[in-house]
Amino acid sequence: MKSQRFYWLCLVLLSVCLLLWYRYMMRSGFAMKTGLQGYVRIHPKTRLKSNLLDFHCGRCAVVSSSGQMLGGGRGPEIDQQDCVIRMNVAPTAGYEADVGNRTSLRVVSHTSVPLLVRQQGYFFRREADTKYVIWGPEKNMRQDGKGKTFNALVTLAKKYPHSHVHTITREKVQYCDGVFQNETGKNRMKSGAFLSTGFFTMILALEVCDSILVYGMIDGSYCSNANHSFVPYHYYEPLHLDECRMYRVHEHAKRGGHRFITEKLIYSRWASQGKLRFVYPPWTSQEHQPP
Structure with a gap:
């Protein structure tokens, strides 16, 4: 006892x-620490990065910035999904019928950060609950005071302490480079290619979403069709360059080009695994896949 x-x-x-x-x-x-490795939040009171990205959704809508979105009327369908992931600074105001109104997360290139700063009222007040994931080369994201992009993000985090601004770590960028090389057999840097915001977005979506519906992305063969139509590169810049022309210029650039067409061929292989589906416009390569 x-x-x-x-x-x-x-x-x-x-x-x-x-x-x-x-x-x-x-x-x-x-x-x-809990959350997704490779994506860390910029703390509003210090230059140190902390807090891993805490984000998970059942069904996600990934919305392209392409002019393909115009006239599709997919806005209500997009807003019905559990989460909505957008790219760079593509606005929703004025385009709700086609692109929806909700934004859960934005993946943003370092080149678009000045636009975030310029339109901070829209992005950090109107979309105050949105999480931001910023990618960029090491020279722009360094934290020793010489990283121009990182410095701008720190300023935003201090001004909007309740914002959720995350950066993609150097290790994660290298991981994405490795994915590109494994899929294409080409070293990204030696081939003179820059990964697109879409590529980072697709990798992130595959990590945080149980299933993904993609809107506004054309397949890799679209621009080779003789009867393809003129579509603006961005839906919010209708008078700018034609999307296919932009894709061709980048695809064949010796240095500094995004390999948009090559990346879409990669997405097509990923879609065959069943988690990723291109619903608008539908891709011919997935016609026989289950919905």
Whole structure:
């Protein structure tokens, strides 16, 4: 009897000690980080990066910035999905009927950060609940005071302390480079290619979404069809370059070009695995896949 009491007393004391240790660790800042590796939040009060991206959804709508979105009337359908992922600074205001109104997460290129700053009222007040994931080369994202893009993001985080601005780590960028090389057999840097925002977006969506519906992306063969129509590169810039012309210029650029067509061939292979579906416009390569 005494031995049982002693056993339970020891168990209670051990539990109390563990609870006190846990509270101490939490208060001391040694709590385990939770979230998705490779995407870290910029803390509003310091230049140090902290907090992994905490984001997961059942069914996601990935919405392209392409002019393919115009006239499709897919806005209500997009807004019905669990989460909506957009790219760069593509606006929803004025285009709700075609692109929807909700934005859960934006993947943004370093080249578009100045536009975020210029239109910060729209992005950090109107879309205050949106999470932002920023990618860019090391020279722009360095944290020693010389990273122009990173410095701008720190300023935004300080001005909007409740915002969720994340950066893609150097290791994650290298991982994405590895994915491109595994899929194409080509070293990205040696081939003179820059991964597109769409490529980073697709990889992130595959990591955080249970299923993905893609809107506004054409397949890799679209621009080779003789009867393809003129479509603006961005739906919110209707008078700018034709999408297919932009794709061809980048695809064949010796240096600094996005391999848009090559990337879409990669997406087509990923779609065959069943998690990814291109619903508007529908891709011919997935006509026999289950919905």
